[in-house]
Amino acid sequence: MATREDPGTKTRALHGASVLILLQLVSRAVTFVANQVLLRFLTAQLLGVSTQLEVYYLSVIFFARESLRVAVQRQDSLDFPAGNSKNRLKKNGNQSTQAVVNLGYLAIALGVPLSFLLGYLYLSSVSASTLATAPNLAVSLYIYGLAAITELLSEPAFVVMQNRLQFGTRAAAESIATFLRCVVTLGSAVWGSDRDFGVLPFALGQLSYGAGLLAVYAWHGAGLAKRESFSLFLRPIPDLPPKTSREEKQGSTMFIMSYFYQPAIQLASSMMTQSVVKHILTQGDTFLVSVLSTPTAQGVYALANNYGGLLARLVFQPVEESSRSYFSRILAPSTSTTGTAMITTETHGPADNLEPKSRPEVTLAQEANATLQSLLKSYLLLSLAITTLGPTAASPLLSLVAGPRWADSDAPACLAAYMWYIPLLALNGVAEAFVASVATGAEVHRQSAWMGVFTLVFGAAGFILLRVLEWGAIGLVVANGINMACRIVWCGVFIRRHFAQKGVGFELLGVLPSAGSMLAGAVASQLVKQIVASGAQGNAKAALIELVKLTAVAVPFVVAVAFFERKFIFATYQAIRGRGKSIS
Structure with a gap:
């Protein structure tokens, strides 16, 4: 093998870890300060309910995108099989980037039905006493589901940035989103302190977080797409050379419906069971x-x-x-x-030279x-x-x-x-x-x-x-x-x-x-x-x-x-x- x-991979990985750690320090510091104020308005019971809603939100996000993210991360570390397949995407770096974008849409397709299914299961399991003592619980659940879908809409742009090791874009997106969540959550909690909003401020804050991520990733992703002539929307992969006779005999295909790279989906599918079990253990x-x-x-x-x-x-x-x-x-x-x-994704600009020696x-x-x-x-x-x-x-x-x-x-x-x-x-x-x-x-x-x-x-x-x-x-x-x-x-x-x-x-x-x-x-x-x-x-x-x-x-x-x-x-x-x- x-x-x-x-x-330069190790250097970029260390640099990326440093950027993310710095981001986490700043964003968590802001979140920490906001939470200390929120604790003055919360009882232990409301905090417990808000934690359950957060688990619902994280479950939708995790099941929809976790295995796909791992597949995308590992895609450029593996070789193509022998034959003309290797050159089909290397022929045009834009095609390989478009293939990565298309994979991001699978997370959206999974997230929408998951938000409805898990939301229904959660409401069915909540006791009548909890519904009576936690104001706006059902409304908050719906908003959390909308927040999850909103965040997943940024996935096509995110996977491109992650594949290019663009940690700066991620730092900007998460910083802005975290700031918005703190401001909205704290502001609505203080404003509604005498109105018994219950866990509604947490739901509104999470929705603003997803909107912030979507706005920043869409902005940076649109700029990159314009410079490199690919699309952030779902597009078929064009101009693929015909398969070799060996591939015709084996009945193999590189893409499903000319959109989704089959080996990546196979890897994501094989890791889905592990992701489900891992999330159950984590939460x-x-x-x-x-x-x-x-x-x-x-x-x-x-x-x-x-x-x-x-x-x-x-x-x-x-x-x-x-x-x-x-x-x-x-x-x-x-x-x-x-x-x-x-896929072996070709990169441009600062992320050049990713081809290992x-x-x-x-x-x-x-x-x-x-x-x-x-x-x-x-x-x-x-x-x-x-x-x-x-x-x-x-x-x-x-x-x-x-x-x-x-x-x-x-x-x-x-x-x-x-x-x-x-x-x-x-x-x-x-x-x-x-x-x-x-x-x-x-x-x-x-x-x-x-x-x-x-x-x-x-x-x-x-x-x-x-x-x-x-x-x-x-x-x-x-x-x-x-x-x-x-x-x-x-x-x-x-x-x-x-x-x-x-x-x-x-x-x-x-x-x-x-x-x-x-x-x-x-x-x-x-x-x-x-x-x-x-x-x-x-x-x-x-x-x-x-x-x-x-x-x-x-x-x-x-x-x-x-x-x-x-x-x-x-x-x-x-x-x-x-x-x-x-x-x-």
Whole structure:
């Protein structure tokens, strides 16, 4: 198998991750400030209902576009089969771009019926008491469905920008959309504070988010389409040379109805089952808590999830997306492995030179191995700080930012437990990104089967912890942790086997922090428990004092970890700076 890599791919992936992380920092900071104001107008029950509506919205978006996005990302990392097929799209770069645009319309076609189907299922499952105590719930659901369709309308332009690694356009789109969502949500909540709007402000904010994305992507996409003479509308792929006699005998065709590239659809279809299972597992906590607990408990968990998952949304998600793109480009299986062919998109302007240069497969595997180990170790070092300081900081931090209504609930204890869940969330994200980048069709189906088993484990753990032991939202955090641990173990076995097949060893123990760092974490953890009081709930001044005490311990702890990990930090810095040193 000939594996290819563009020498600038890693640099662009790192740059893209940096842009997305910066975007997330700014947009989440604005969102965070707006949410603190919103919390003053919300009860735990309304927050729980708004979380359910968000899951409905995310489900429509995820099922409609996730597998298609993965197929588009992997399309230019695979070769065409032998014969004239290879030249059919390379003959004209505009045709290949149009083929990518057409794939985006499949997400719209899937999203419209999904919004109606899932909306009907949700309304059918809502209890009469919830409908009575949550004003404008049905109207809000309809608006969320419209918001999902609006966001999906931007998909044809998005996939082109993503395929060209145009992270700047994505940064602009998400920044503007996030700002609009914050302004509309907060403005409508404040304006309707004496009118009992219920969850309607969240629905209006989400609709403005989708409209913002559509406007920016349509603007930039139209400009690119005009310069390169392709269309953002659905168009047939013209002037295809006739098929070879061999293809005629096999009955093969490159496109379905001259619009949709068949191998990409085949790959997306093979990953659809995995996407469904993955989404159920990702949002399974909300499904489970809605069945096994009260709306108030749902609100408590939603608050802990929003605060605890902030780091995952700020850092882990953009790194996961960029690493998936990076690993796909240098390690994705060839057609001899997957049995499918993908489009090789020709690029223009700043995204030129995406055609990889041939390099030995073992060299690429070693580079990917080093990069993956570096990511995992970086995550574990960050996780060490979170688990050392986070559980103790949860109570005073929540008192300061959320106010006495939430500080006097079960939210502080739930948030403290969530701090131990974040490391599992981080490791699973990057591990599954690697698997999605390199897995063959058979391996994807095998992973889907195992994820189904883990779903059963998750459900059983949730039932025991929520119904039998009555741990409430904390039990849900523990159940999610068990599920994530199972998924991480599976991915670890897959990763080791994958690199072993390429003659490269993957040392799991090599990603662990040094003994000195773990000792520093143990000492700092015990120290903050002794000096930081847990009774600061509802008192902002007392909470601030306790956080200052915690900072006094955190600073020397971070310095100690930096000292013990100085070789790794220096090697990572050199790699990011492009000096060519490997990371171990």
